[in-house]
Amino acid sequence: MTETSRTLVKNLSALEDGPVTVSGWVDTVRDQKKVQFVVLRDESGAVQLVNPRTDDTAEVAETISGLAQGSFVTVTGELKHDERVKLGGIEVKLASLEVVTAAIPETPIAADSGIDKRMDWRFLDLRRPEQNLVFRVQTTLEHAWRTYWVEHDFIEIHTPKLMASASESRAELFEVEYFETKAYLSQSPQFFKQMAQPAGFGKVFEVGPAFRADPSFTSRHATEFTSVDAEISWISSHEDVMQLHEELMVAGLRAVKEKHGEEIKALFDVDIEVPTQPFPRIPLAEAKRIVAERGYVVPRDDDDMDPEGERQIAAYVKETYGHDFVFLTDYAASIRPFYHMRNAADETITNSYDLVYNGVEISTGAQREHRVDVLIEQAKEKGLDPEELGFYLDFFRYGVPPHGGFGMGLSRVLMLMLHQTNLREVVYLFRGPTRLTP
């Protein structure tokens, strides 16, 4: 790919003094009597432009005086290394400045604007270096995962998001007008990634959107989110899934630390830690005892954890093992979907887990029930109609290997990695019950 003649800002400091062309947008202007300073930003960084006012530079000076913040410009000038310049020890003495697109002078958001206002103007909010970094980290994280998968012979699938029926629960389903009938938006690729198992694909992954008509307004839910899914054949138990899962998290965090560690420290004051393997594993019942000993009694009687319980057990794990991750295992069958396999020795618990990262659940994984008669019984127990599940149950009637996998929220991982408290800060364009724009 031929780059245009511009130099990326991040590459300037490695150049020798001399003529350069840089393109980007105007971050700030300091228009002084004897000299003008412009901070120019592009996707890679910021650089100071300087224009001493003389008769020769009067034309450029006039343009700068009229520059609205945010305007996109292309400049040429002389690069000069100068240790006194705070911004990277370099500056560009302007020779020419072309305004490519002038911004209108109003700036609808400011540094202290609330999250809702900033979401209204997300494309301006994303110009902040922290936001730009979030999505470069996302890119690196996903690529590390995919590289791991590809190197381990996984097949990438794209499952349909339009379905004739619910994938799991009818409760949080979006309905679509589909020609003469109705369709539903996929809540997860669960059924379709499982389909790859009787199809003989062995190991599959998908990164794609999932939709939940969840009317709740929390800092960590969205009606549309990016789901990271894997499913593998011939496992012995959910332990095999957990091993895959922890290797992926290690690969992802290692790549992020290597490529962005310093910048994350500078902009978010966060030290990215590459976790050690194996991650701690704690059966849920034991986790509840530990949490109770710390003085917190989970206010649920359905054998599940709650968010505060997750934070407490994560704090315990951090104190005890120095680890940011913990697998909570052995969830009760009563609170797990019908397709989770039950423990052979204790029918009341499942071969499943949740993965908690920095105190918040990011994923659920499990071995799946692949014996169709057992599966039908478990569906009935949950009040589901096997007739309606017909197409799914067929996957198990013509031969299927033992299998399991997990689904994980991409943005949750990013949110927790970068110590953000709101999912909205790490999603390109958030979707919630009252948020469909921009």
Place this chain on the structure above:
Amino acid sequence: MTETSRTLVKNLSALEDGPVTVSGWVDTVRDQKKVQFVVLRDESGAVQLVNPRTDDTAEVAETISGLAQGSFVTVTGELKHDERVKLGGIEVKLASLEVVTAAIPETPIAADSGIDKRMDWRFLDLRRPEQNLVFRVQTTLEHAWRTYWVEHDFIEIHTPKLMASASESRAELFEVEYFETKAYLSQSPQFFKQMAQPAGFGKVFEVGPAFRADPSFTSRHATEFTSVDAEISWISSHEDVMQLHEELMVAGLRAVKEKHGEEIKALFDVDIEVPTQPFPRIPLAEAKRIVAERGYVVPRDDDDMDPEGERQIAAYVKETYGHDFVFLTDYAASIRPFYHMRNAADETITNSYDLVYNGVEISTGAQREHRVDVLIEQAKEKGLDPEELGFYLDFFRYGVPPHGGFGMGLSRVLMLMLHQTNLREVVYLFRGPTRLTP
């Protein structure tokens, strides 16, 4: 990741004779008086199992006699290299055979089943080695593209598929019940990938679903498809986009040829060709003249090509330049969306192109109009209401760099690469006007 103790079939031939464990499904059984043969298949290949009938092997023999095709089994036995065995020159003499899940004996599809029937039983259809290969090729192709993008500092984005309004045309829009209001499914990430430009992201890519409520039944349309999108800042013209595009195609095809070339030749009788650069570029008006000289007059008076015209110009390019690709350029403004930039010297044509591969259009690319006043005029000309486009037009009011990009159908590329005549053969689960299952 710990693999289970099984050996993948593809790895058997490199092993020395000795004990092995293999897992997979039963492809065929030949149950003879003195010896039984089973062809076992897994995600990596097929191997012959042999069981000479003796008193010692009677138990295994009985199991094999009752084996339904498609059952998933785990076997142990002695690997033996034997040149006389047609299937890879190896066989496994059985010691044990465990039926993990028995298939029901009916096989709902056969080798000669029609495409609709095979789609009903897609998970069985996908067991065919050709189908398995399609998705391994897809995996390699996408990973080669993403690796190119990541190495060239692109940012990966996930744009929302739920929108408050149409992205382009109201005509082919799916409507979603969204709490108290309506939402629409994204027809393309067009507006949102453009948003990354004023956001200062520089270069972005996305691979994700797109939805078109197109009621037509052709061999190359679907109501849901995987769209491959890129958008880059600071281009001089659509030529920069075409250069990016051809480098991606070369990177993708090179990776596919290297990893799967021989297998594609064996299963599809197709020689994957890595194209040379630059790809031929032909302005549309010239393409129509060339096609007319070949005796085909495009039966349209709107300056567009038609599918037969695309085949004809592709045939001309193949004969003349020996090339599988051709960029058709300079499409008339009358048949392009309002956001395509017009040619500065001739307002009637756009800075846009279509990419034709093996005779079929796989992509449209263009430089975008980034001057908001011009953009508004062009929208009005197309009968669009600038009010309704408000959120999109805002992207251009606060500064934006010149930019352009393309959108490409993933499955179309695969279909044409593997010389398939129907998109349904290369889509994991096809969605059409009357197809929402499985």
